Amino acid sequence: MAAVIDFQPPRPRFAAWEIARIALDPRTVLRGDEWRTGLPHLIAAYRDAHPATHADDLLSAVAVGCAYTLASAYPLTEVLEGSGDLDDTLQTYARARHEVGLTLLDRLDEAGEAVRDGLR
Template sequence: MLPQLTVQVLHGDTAGPNVLFKDSEIAAIVDFRPPAPGYLAWEIARLGCDPKSVLDNSAESWLTGYTDLTLAYRDANPKASVDDLVSSPRVGCAATLCSAFPLSVPVERPHILDAAMEAYGRVRHEAALMLLDRLPVMEEALRDALR
């Protein structure tokens, strides 16, 4: 279940490869598609629930990083609702579970299926299961941090 979520104009593809850093500061956000309306919770989840980020750390350190990301977002956007921020991992989990990519690749373009694509599919699946399992803990931690 999700509360009524805020829709706003988003970058729409704020993923790790599209955020460029210089030292520890964001230097640029790149992508060549125009911004479009979307859920605020999705923009946060797109960065914080990236499968590689979820699995590269222990669940506890990932949750700390996700909480820090959410708090930084709220600091930069003080009008963001707590419901949107707390719901962001649920939105990220749902998007990961519902997306057909990369499972659609063998059907649409079997010639590009390789070991790396298969590994990515397995990582996405594992990350989605971890997110699904940890949602209550994550939402509680975010609610506590946002008070």
């Protein structure tokens, strides 16, 4: 996925949330293992840009991404709130989010270790 990353501290959210949204996008995670090998580099770059960021915030990025993905009901909330039907694109995205949440949950320890190694 292509993105512009400004590496500015997120307001009012935590750095872990921002990193998770950047690095753990469903389109990235479902393409293969590159997300896991690239995540430590992204976190190290984030830390270099913001040395005052708490280490726990950096180390918890995968857990936060997993929790955020599994807890968020988007785009299913569109139907529940009466905003309309899910077209094929949103249905595909909903399935991808669910699959990514389960993938992150399954690989939480492995990804966390990669992040810890990258910060050493």
